[in-house]
Amino acid sequence: MNARILILDDEPRMCRLLELVLKEQGYTIQTAADGEEGVILWKNWLPDLVISDLKMPRMDGLEVLRYRNGHFPETPFILLTAFGTVKTAVAAMKEGAFDYLTKPVDHTQLRDLVARALEEYGPGRSQRMIGNSAAMHALHKEISLAASTDSSVLIIGESGTGKELAARAVHDGYGGEKSPFVRVNCPAIPAELLESELFGHKQGAFTGATKDRRGAFAAADGGTLFLDEIGDLPLSLQPKLLHAVEQKLITPVGTTTPKKIQVKIITATNRNLEAMISDDLFRQDLFYRLNTLTLRLPPLREHKEDIEELALFFIEQFRKKNGGPAIRPTPDTLARMRSYDWPGNIRELGNVIERGCLRAENGVFTEEMLPKKMIAANKDANTDPATTAPLDLIGRERGLIMQALEQCYWNQTRAARQLGITRNTLRYRMKKFGIKKG
Ligand SMILES: Nc1ncnc2c1ncn2[C@@H]1O[C@H](COP(=O)(O)OP(=O)(O)OP(=O)(O)O)[C@@H](O)[C@H]1O
Ligand SMILES: [Mg+2]
CATH class of the missing domain: 3.40.50.2300 (Response regulator)
Structure with a gap:
């Protein structure tokens, strides 16, 4: 270990x-x-x-x-x-x-x-997935099933729903702590380096390859390879990945002899791969290979029963990290949380709790300590837009963009994806509305 x-x-x-x-x-x-x-x-x-x-x-x-x-x-x-x-x-x-x-x-x-x-x-043991709702119980069943076979598993779900945590849970059940779990975050690695990152390379295979490199497949041999954000895998690499998954063989860059490997493949994405297939951005044959089993992580708004338990869990995490007295949310705070839609899902909930805990006074977390937009969003929900003041389109668009950026920690690529627009469009709008990080 x-x-x-x-x-x-x-x-x-x-x-x-x-x-x-x-x-x-x-x-x-x-x-x-x-x-x-x-x-x-x-x-x-x-x-x-x-x-x-x-x-x-x-x-x-x-x-x-x-x-x-x-x-x-x-x-x-x-x-x-x-x-x-x-x-x-x-x-x-x-x-x-x-x-x-x-x-x-x-x-x-x-x-x-x-x-x-x-x-x-028990370090390295994964964080337990919190939640007792029917949706989470169903998910746990699916996870056990996914862990019981060598088949590839595709995890889909909106941003912040717990895809990475689910991948680790599948691995824990499949190989346990003693076998390797290797994660590759596809968009984080420049396209031209990804092949060697995955399959390894031989010294001198290209400029900069000063030493042999094992690559993620070889490192995960006997365990799990988790390819995160698989929707960002460049098309040029997709046939090579398909070959590796189908044949259980990898060929490091700069070599000609394939090596045998035994790896369970888990992939995750918040993109719509089927739509990408129609747009010729993702290969259909690879898609079928990767999604022998599919785990769908429900958005938080579909299992609001878990909000309270999750909130208390994040509060406890905060206390463990920062010390200080116990913090408790008021009933009004919890009610607000339940009536909010959580577009950023569990990650957003974790962030909201952390901010609230920082502001809590004498261990009490009141609704004023929630982000303003959560309180405003609730008010909106009770008014019929057709009968109220003219729609503030620009204000709303600006608000949506701000919200997406905040949820994605100002990562523009992600925020654009969440909004369903291109990064250039996002940049253009940010400029138009004068939105700057700060
Ligand atoms: N069921 C859960 N119980 C406790 N914590 C959770 C749960 N689900 C998610 N989290 C926490 O929420 C955060 C987001 O989870 P994760 O990174 O797995 O989401 P994701 O679906 O991979 O998101 P993205 O698509 O943005 O990468 C993490 O801090 C994770 O630990
Ligand atoms: Mg993730």
Whole structure:
């Protein structure tokens, strides 16, 4: 398992030694020379486990442990102590440390302890999908079915409905934690590099190919390859992907001998692939190959019964990350959430909760802490447009564009897709309405 481990020790030799032993086990390591530096790394790198020396300048091991309790209580923490400070170490365990190791560190003990801590805290295990509605129950059944075969799975659904989470759930059921799960986000990789990203290449195959590269298929061998946003896969690569999926053979760029691979393929998209097929933007034969099984993620407005549970879940996530008192939404806040349509689905709900939690006063999350548009949207819903004031078309269009941009974190490609217009059209409108990020 490729867990990330952060090591804090002011003695560089100690850091190097631990790093060496643990790297051999396949872990990824970062080190820091004191608590303060360690905390900065912790926040940015989000390790799965932290090993910290007790005595360090600036911020010592116990202070780091307290930081962990406040910010990352889900991350196992192992304390390193010199002989003679074992009492403190025992006290640290009472405060939440997983265990302690005494110096000089016994390598076997170190390896065992780390493996045990990671197993108990289960990093890499996917986030559970929240929701108890009939729609979610049906989805869970479909996920189990998809996990029980080698067949390819296509996941469709609007943006923010949980496609990536569903892909991981299928993988967990299919291969479990021990087999690899490799995700490739197709639009994030320039078209000319995607082939080698997927199939690997041989050193010297093209300018810049300074070393052999395995590629995503080979990395996922024996497990799952998740091709996210498959609608963005360039047409030129589609025959090669079809060939790889059908024949279970890949040919790295710059080689001629195909390699056998055994990979479960999961793909996801929020685009309408059938429409893309009619427009000659997606190959029909590939489409049929990829969607042996289809999982459709319902938009949140179709399972509003889950809103409250999801909201409480996101509030708890916020508290775990930021500490502070418990936060509770008022009944009015929950009612507002239920009557809103959630075009950005569960992702949008998560964002709304995070913003609300930041503004909550004395642990109370009132409806004023919801985005204005949610309150306005509710009012609109009760008025018949035919009998009210003239339609404010420009205002509405501007509003829709703003909404899409905010939901997509100002990613114009995505926002355009959500609005069903091209990116150029979006840019043109943004200019026309004077919309700028800010
Ligand atoms: N059922 C769920 N329970 C808890 N969290 C969820 C659930 N579904 C989605 N989420 C959370 O909502 C966010 C969006 O989910 P995800 O990234 O899987 O959506 P997506 O369908 O892939 O969206 P996009 O098409 O924009 O990529 C993530 O933070 C995810 O953890
Ligand atoms: Mg996604």
